[in-house]
Amino acid sequence: MSHIQDTVKPLLSVRGLTLDIPLASGTLHAVRGIDFDLHKGETLCIVGESGSGKSLTSLAVMGLLEKNIRRSAEQLNFDGIDLIGASKRQMRGLRGDRIAMIFQEPMTSLNPAYTIGDQLVEALRLHRKVSREKARERAIELLEKVGITAAASRLSQYPHQLSGGLRQRVVIAMALMCEPELIIADEPTTALDVTIQAQILSLLVELTKEMDVAMILITHDLGVVARVADKVGVMYAGELVETGPATDVFGKPMHPYTRGLLHCIPQPGKTKRGEKLGTIPGIVPSLIGDVQGCAFRTRCPHVVEACRGDIPERGQPPHEFLCVHADGARAAEGEPA
């Protein structure tokens, strides 16, 4: 989907991002030529199953991939900076300052040896010439913002003295220390209790809106996506099979995989009591060696011979998808055109 036309220059622009992992048994094509744009203040949700390449994509933007993973792209631009060509020093300057990241595991993502205060202060002082005192003030201000009570006294506490929910709030505060323009949140609520999940998520969305921060939210929870996303990217086996504004993707899902995913969650008013929820039969194919054609064809009910060949890009920007069927086989499933 390389012809997204926008009048405003996007903050993050990704074209043909490809990630290959050399393994003993061959090359694993973990991410295969994905494109997306993200504008200032926008929230892009990337959804997909485990192993579809969502986390790798986010690490690729951060420049934090394992050394053995090969990254290439026609374009990987953040506010005019070419992230592929950027020096280590340049990337270090961007990370934590203009692009911040929130990880999945709050229990282990804070250093056990240092206080919350030390770690928050460090986040700011790595990028700004400010005094410790000023940095502490900023830390307190942000801890209060993320809803932590008695913020000043929390600064001297260690991670093990806080609950998972509190730790994730600290991690969010840490990501916000330098007022980043982009936050990448990799399943930030997956490891938390269900009751806490909703709180943390609303907090994150509220703060990004309030501070006008763009966000890439990686999740496999479609309920979350429906609530917070401006844009949605559906990822399957290393490809973005469908992208578009959230209302379009949910209102008129084009790719058979997207519809499959949506059938897997109950919808109030639509799903009848006692009715079985949908499942997508089969498993994700191996991405080792040459990958040809549509990766979803082994599980797709509408598979035809052409699925083995090159898959055309369909739809009109901003809502696009990859499928041999011009209508994404909507007609075949009895969905309105």
Add this chain to the structure above:
Amino acid sequence: MLPFILKRLGLAGLVAFTVSFISFSLLFLSGDPAAALAGETASGEDIEAIRRLYGFDRPMLVQYGEWLFQALRGNFGESYYFKLPVSSLIADRLSVTMTLGVCGITFALLTAVPLGVAAAIRPNSIIDRVALFLSVAGQAMPSFWFGLILIVLFGIKLRWLPPSGASTWQHFIMPTIVLGYYAMPAIMRLTRAGMLEVLNSDYIRTARAKGAGEGRVLFKHALRNAIIPVVSLAAVQMGFMLGGSIVVESIFALHGAGYLAWESIARNDLPTVQALILIFSMFYIIFTFLADVLNAWLDPRMRSS
């Protein structure tokens, strides 16, 4: 932190007390001390006389109490063999052993920790392989053999270093290397394993995501967490070096406390052996205590446990 230190201190005191009792009573388990002291040709009356002279006829607990009371005041009695106060005898020898032990553990840490870190940064690289080779060699080479090789090479062939004695600092170079090299492999491997594990942890990724540079990631965020088991190991190694450097002390004719222990055991010099066992145990206890405190400072989670 203070309650933790007090708790550990109390525990250390308890262990020290137990050890003192064991070290005192062990010698009575190895036979009749009066008979041993009197020699093979002594008559029964002679043995009885010695028994009364040294107070072996009193109940053991009384003897222990007396011994402990004196020991706490630094009086360990008189050496049977040297006919000198044990305390001054040991004080002389201990300075040699302490110097050797401190130099040995310093040498071991200064080589092992950087090597372990370097090996962990690039696993399976040349540095990692060299470090592995050095540690296997260190583990496999008996210290008496390694010591002799050094003496032959640097003491006799090249004449760079004095082959034996303890009068100048040059005398300590070879013993330090032999003693330290023996402790190095374990410390190196533990540092490497710890660093490898820590470098793969989530909080290291967080530090990188914050924009921290490699040096900061390695030394501020990773090493502090990886070094914790190394501290405990180094404490035990240090205790071992002070008490068990007999071989090294013999080869280089450094008459330290280890050598004195060997002499005293061979000569059945009970007061000296008792005092040495007690002192060596105290070293272990002190170093373990210090290691615990250091670890609690490094890792706040330990303070609450």
